[in-house]
Amino acid sequence: MSRSAELFERAKDVFPGGVNSPVRAFRAVGGTPFFVARAAGCRLTDADGRTYVDYVCSWGPLILGHAPAAVLDAVRQAAERGWTYGAPCEVEVELGEAVRHRMPALEMMRFVNSGTEATMAAVRLARAATGRELILKFEGCYHGHADGFLVRAGSGVATLGLPDSPGVPAGIAGLTMTAPFNDAPAVEAVFRSHGDRIAAVIVEPFVGNAGFIPPVPEFHPALRRLCDRHGALLIFDEVMTGFRVAAGGAQERLGIRPDLTTLGKIIGGGFPVGAYGGRADLMRQIAPEGPVYQAGTLSGNPVAMAAGLATLRETARAGFYEALERRTARLVAGIGDAARRRGIPVTLGHAGSMWGVYFTPGPVRTYADAKGADTALFARWHGAALARGVYLPPSAFEAAFISNAHTDADLDFTVTQLDAALDEARAR
Numbered sequence: 001m002s003r004s005a006e007l008f009e010r011a012k013d014v015f016p017g018g019v020n021s022p023v024r025a026f027r028a029v030g031g032t033p034f035f036v037a038r039a040a041g042c043r044l045t046d047a048d049g050r051t052y053v054d055y056v057c058s059w060g061p062l063i064l065g066h067a068p069a070a071v072l073d074a075v076r077q078a079a080e081r082g083w084t085y086g087a088p089c090e091v092e093v094e095l096g097e098a099v100r101h102r103m104p105a106l107e108m109m110r111f112v113n114s115g116t117e118a119t120m121a122a123v124r125l126a127r128a129a130t131g132r133e134l135i136l137k138f139e140g141c142y143h144g145h146a147d148g149f150l151v152r153a154g155s156g157v158a159t160l161g162l163p164d165s166p167g168v169p170a171g172i173a174g175l176t177m178t179a180p181f182n183d184a185p186a187v188e189a190v191f192r193s194h195g196d197r198i199a200a201v202i203v204e205p206f207v208g209n210a211g212f213i214p215p216v217p218e219f220h221p222a223l224r225r226l227c228d229r230h231g232a233l234l235i236f237d238e239v240m241t242g243f244r245v246a247a248g249g250a251q252e253r254l255g256i257r258p259d260l261t262t263l264g265k266i267i268g269g270g271f272p273v274g275a276y277g278g279r280a281d282l283m284r285q286i287a288p289e290g291p292v293y294q295a296g297t298l299s300g301n302p303v304a305m306a307a308g309l310a311t312l313r314e315t316a317r318a319g320f321y322e323a324l325e326r327r328t329a330r331l332v333a334g335i336g337d338a339a340r341r342r343g344i345p346v347t348l349g350h351a352g353s354m355w356g357v358y359f360t361p362g363p364v365r366t367y368a369d370a371k372g373a374d375t376a377l378f379a380r381w382h383g384a385a386l387a388r389g390v391y392l393p394p395s396a397f398e399a400a401f402i403s404n405a406h407t408d409a410d411l412d413f414t415v416t417q418l419d420a421a422l423d424e425a426r427a428r
């Protein structure tokens with residue numbers, strides 16, 4: 001039995017499914033998850049000494065790859081000054097100012113410890129600020145595991161949500177409506193039926209939790225227009241896209257100014273950090289300045305702040321995003337060529353260094369389109385790729401990433417291995 005398999009048996013005795021987050025259990029692709037012993041640059045090394053070129057990048061935070069020197073130095077220096085104060089410190093302010101410099105729509109913000117906390121707080125603020133209760137989200141978009149987000153679409157577009165997990169009260173799920181992503185007419189219909197009760201629309205500007213689904217050009221302008229017309233707030237959930245799809249995130253790439261934005265992942269550089277922020281008139285309603293309560297023991301943690309600040313500074317270098325997008329385009333094109341040479345229907349997409357592959361003719365504009373892809377072929381491809389030293393996200397419904405630690409040689413190696421893995425996947 002491999003060391004990873006041994007560890008997995010022990011882990012299953014102490015954690016549900018043997019993991020601390022469900023997707024890591026490989027249930028969507030089959031097989032046993034490897035246990036990581038160490039990581040550096042673009043590679044992971046498992047407990048049995050096998051190495052993999054990593055395209056999960058810890059689900060988004062690691063835009064600089066694993067253990068980059070600049071972040072490691074910043075973390076070491078911060079830790080030597082003590083690693084949690086429960087009191088304000090300078091590096092919090094420095095990171096807040098750095099975030100705002102890149103995303104001016106965050107006139108004010110609050111640091112928390114995860115994306116889930118950020119979206120929970122942003123929705124609470126939107127409800128307080130508008131005096132309304134309903135939230136509109138989109139099918140296939142994930143905003144963390146707070147009760148109000150674990151809902152599935154009701155029968156019709158304008159119906160209220162149904163619980164999508166045991167333990168979520170119908171009364172809470174019923175305050176969330178869902179509509180298809182990229183479907184502006186459907187959103188218009190929801191606003192026609194409930195417009196004066198909608199506190200906020202929350203959206204992943206580029207969907208990364210259903211694979212990779214980019215917005216059609218008219219979608220986000222329509223959301224902005226409908227929110228303005230009906231007095232609802234627009235929340236861009238940029239936990240994944242923030243500082244990933246552009247230097248200023250999706251809001252810069254799309255030219256949309258949301259009322260509130262949620263962040264996570266990259267702003268912590270791999271340490272637990274989330275944030276929510278936006279219009280100052282809204283954020284000033286947050287305690288202690290205002291009445292809307294939100295708090296956190298480790299919020300603004302000095303080591304995590306130092307990691308996030310070092311990460312943002314590295315990504316601010318000239319040409320960083322352009323080079324990363326060029327390399328992502330090259331990788332995606334190589335995968336597309338491999339599939340098309342075999343006559344395998346494929347739909348590929350990327351924005352910045354976030355990318356995705358669906359085995360379907362496409363186009364993929366909605367979650368329903370994505371669900372039509374050949375997930376069994378993806379699962380076989382994933383296993384064959386892993387055996388060849390390439391680690392893709394263990395689900396067809398997750399976006400993949402590259403980091404600036406992925407060199408052209410790593411990408412060439414990857415395309416060669418993924419090409420061979422397609423033969424094996426198709427044959428089985």
Ligand code: KE4
Nearest residue numbers: 021059114115116142143144209237239240
């Ligand atoms: P966290 O609570 O996991 O830090 O963030 C929740 C969240 C909020 N919004 C968006 C757009 C997100 O992508 C996420 C978390 N992303 C998943 C990846 N699909 C985290 C991976 C996992 O759950 O293990």
